[in-house]
Amino acid sequence: MNGKQERRPAAAPSFDMRPGGRGNPHSRASVQKPKNMKKTVARLLRYIGSSRYILIALLVIMLVVTAAELVGPLLQGNAIDAIEPVYRNAETGEILYNYDKNHPVFEDIAVKTTFEVHFWRTDYMGRDGETAGLYTYLIAMAAVFLVCSVLHYFQGIIAAKLSQRTVFVMRNDLFRKISRLPISYTDNHKHGDLMSRMTNDVENVSNAISQSITSLFSAALTLVGAFAMMLILSPLMTLVAMVTVPLSIFISTKLGKFMRRYFVRQQRLLGGLNGTVEEMVTSYKTVVAYGKEEAAVSQFSEISEGLRDCAVSARVWGSVMGPVMNFIGNLQYVLVAATGGAMILFGGPGSISIGNIQSMLSYSKRFTRPINQIANQYSAILTALAGAERIFEVMDQADEIDEGTLEIAPGDIKGNIEFEDIFFHYVEGEPVLKGFDLSVKAGQKIAIVGATGSGKTTVVNLLTRFYEVVGGRITVDGIDIRDMPKSTLRRAIAIVLQDTVLFHDTIRANIMYGRPDATEEEMIAAARHAKANSFIERLPEGYDTLLDEAGSNLSEGQRQLQAIARAVLADPKILILDEATSSVDTRTEMHIQQAMVALMKNRTSLIIAHRLSTIRDADVIVVVKNGVIAEAGDHDTLLAKKGEYAKLYQNQFAGIAT
């Protein structure tokens, strides 16, 4: 790979976007911004709303927990106040009531500070109206925090329940939706992208629900509660404490913006690194064959170096945030303490107590914490909302149209197919079929040939109603296929595709996929029919062999044989083979062919193939060109005609360019 190589966006208008294009899943997003916040929030809330009782229980518990936690500092301050400093004449030990350092009365007296501890209710010297002692407050604290701990436990469990439940429901809904989407959706969207909606986005939403919502709620409660408590304790000190709030908001947002730049870049570099490794490792054979290992290493090394430098900067800026916030916090502490001290010194005893100052300090700390918390949650919530939006986007897609109601028992379908004046395009303005007509009688074997892109596969897509015709109609046994439920139509059809699809399951389950109620004997017979039995029986586990990652432990040919066995077992009225044997060598194909001939008996068969050898026995061969049928007839007739078919045939036989 050479010099400048930026990754350009995948959507290149000049390339033909073919259906079936498959993407790669690792597109990592950093903080994303939702487009329509209000609407998404409302919908998300509706989702959570389905568990509203859990949510209400959670909020109630949090209300109680926050209130209890707010009472804590007050009790702690009061407890400390139960240790009362008492000023005595150093010589006589006599208590100096109303001691004030600056008062002339006390000027010549040496003062000694002692402490009087009021364990239970006792008369305080400095303050009147105290009704409780140290133990009273400690017991109250113990009670409050015991309750707090227990409630915290339930809060954790309920939050877990809420988030897991929401995620579960959301995933199920999303999956159901995906299974109802028309094929055109999966054809035109990167599979990796859909996957990441299912996993990452749902996960983000879940985190937001279990963490962000709860912490936002408790932050807001704490904010209001702490502010109220501070006001009650001392409006003046509250005012002083507030001085640093704008400062901390200002600095944290400024610094945050600065930090984010590095984190975004770091994320991007990380994505680039992943991309390079994945690309080179998946294409390793080519890399090796072209001796590009060193080039790959130096390219990788370059990105890795950039990542290293960026990561260092990101860490350093990230770690500045802590000390700066500490400094502001301590500044606030000193300001509050100084104000409190001044109030005690100049306001005379009784105006505010030491314990009150201690409580004030606690509350002011509690007041700043939620502000940081909200700032921290902000990006998580934005990401979650963007994720929710992506999920809803899928859910808002129109379902596959399935309005037919004409029930026909699959056994009653005979298999006459009629394409009447079909028009179709995938993309507006680029017609694929233009007035396509084809009549197939029950039991006939029709082969469709033509150049790549001539519309062969489209015919199959329309017959199975993976796509809907734009003009004209298709009938089966004279019934418009739009008039019958899709399930009825599709049960009558079995289809073997070019790209074999196998599931992570046993070979048996894979063969029985189209007909789960088949017996063991029928299953084995089908495998034998498709010539798949010999290799399956050679496997140590036989039909119980578990196929890993979509059958990657089998060769392409073996995979195709299984797909054919699946179709055999499904025993359909209509059989579609779409390049079904392209990965099987011609001689093996010939063997399968014999099975196919038997299979195709009494069925309507549509065969699409590159190799003319596959189709020469067809009753009718249809040559598709430019969206219409160029010619049709059996092999010999068409050859004699010396038209399109003859050209294709010559081409293969003689290898001469035409």
Place this chain on the structure above:
Amino acid sequence: MKKLFRYLKPYRFFAIISPLLMMGEVLADLCLPYLMSFIVNYGIIGEELAGNRVASFLVGIFYPNGGYSNLNLIILFGVLMLVVTLIGGFFGTLCAYTAARASQSFGHDLRRDAYRRVMSLSIEQTDRFTTGSLVTRMTNDIAMIVEFIEMILRMFVRAPMFFIGGSIFLLMLNVEFGVVLLVSLPVMLLTLIFVLARAVPLFGTVQKRLDRVNCVVQENVGGARVVKASVREEYENERFAVANGELRSINYRVLRLMAIMNPVLIFVQNFAVIAIIYIGGNSVAEGLGGMSTGNIMAAVSYVTQVIMSIMMVTMMFQSVSRALASAKRVREVLDTDPVIADGNGDMQVGGDIAVSFRGVSFRYPDTAGAPVLHDIDLDIRRGETLAIVGATGSGKSSLVQLIARFYDPTVGEVLIDGTPAQQYKLHDLRKKIGYVLQKSELFSGSVADNIRWGNPGATNAEIKAAASAAQADAFISSFSDGYESPVAEKGASLSGGQKQRLSIARAIARKPEILILDDATSALDLSTEAKLRGALREVMQGTTVIMIAQRVASVRDADRIAVIEDGTIRHCAPHEELLQISATYRDIYASQMGKGGAAV
């Protein structure tokens, strides 16, 4: 892990200084509650300074002659607090820098070496690791280790220092406070052990069930046609709901276990505070020396710090186990010795035999049963076009892979230009070869970048010429950006035939001595393929061409056609002759051309 620490060595200056700096930050943090207690004791309450040597020393510096008010003291200690905060912050930031410098440099070096190792492995070795796992090892696993190193450098000093320092300060205030630690620490530790011992084994299960959910989605998205055609949507919904439900239940179990931690922490922390006030209050009442309100408040701060440090340590232990697992996975890569290694570079190039197989047998490493290839003896002349045909799984691809040394033969040897392939430097060997795989592999970058890939020095004209010969020029030119059009998503936007032609252009641009086409034209229609063959004959004069193909039309013009059956070469002759001598070839011919094969 130990072996990986070697990578930290070049950065040992940063690695050693970073914990030292952290000590500065921790000391500053530990001083703060102490200074706060001065504010309370001497500024607010107005105790005599004489009671505390540190406090009176500090005041003595700034007010050598006395004459300070209590408010002066508050402000003095307040400013000191801010100064200490700043110093702590300074050390903290420096520590973050040194730790990041050391760990990230470590990470880069490790990543580079691991990647270089991956790039030296044989095909079989990378296959055994699997692509996905190699990608995770290169990225996530190394990131995990880097994070861990950074955490060690910063936190492994921080937590114990907080623990020890906090405890010392606490005991200095009052020895009896030690009781609080003695009771609360075991409670916390036992809870943590209880929770983690149960939760950690569940993490693996969570991952497995998540994989299962992903697997079902993947199958349904990728196999939507089959699901729909088989009308199994309901079944798939069921299947997903089961997988999803299992994931939910295990997640819930983990979260429920974790939910124990928070309340216990709150409980222990607050009861420690209560105990401190209780003990402190009693000490004050007994008139024990130096005990006062400010001290109790400081003690409350210290006990909180100590308990938080325990929390920190346990969190670290959690990541130790994760980092160790990652380290093991990275080590596995580093410890894998490439089985295909450079030769000594001794070459006696000569003769007119380009490729020669001598008594070659081959079986894929670690497989049993019959060998894939056996008793292969074949000489391919320079400039010859040799075609290889045979059934699926007969060993065609395996045979040509031996030429490029993707694998080494189990028995026998392969000679390239008269020199055993194993004697070449790999780079020299592969420079001779242009290899086009069955499955085209393209890279992100422009079309031109992709063609130039095998020959970075190629001029634009050479690239265009190569594309023309590969029958790719026409479709490339139809793109609005022509040769500069991006190839996105490994060519997902290109058709199979277009991808194959680009791969062939890439091989041609390399101007190889030996061109290997491993079923590389299967997606081309016949007329395009024929044009391609014609162009190759013209452009690649003197080049040895070895091509695997399925279609008789593709091979019949070759100088010789090798028929492989059951892992060995049955016949090797021109088309006409093969029709006479090889029944298999006749079979293949007949299967494609019809019984008589007589049309034309």
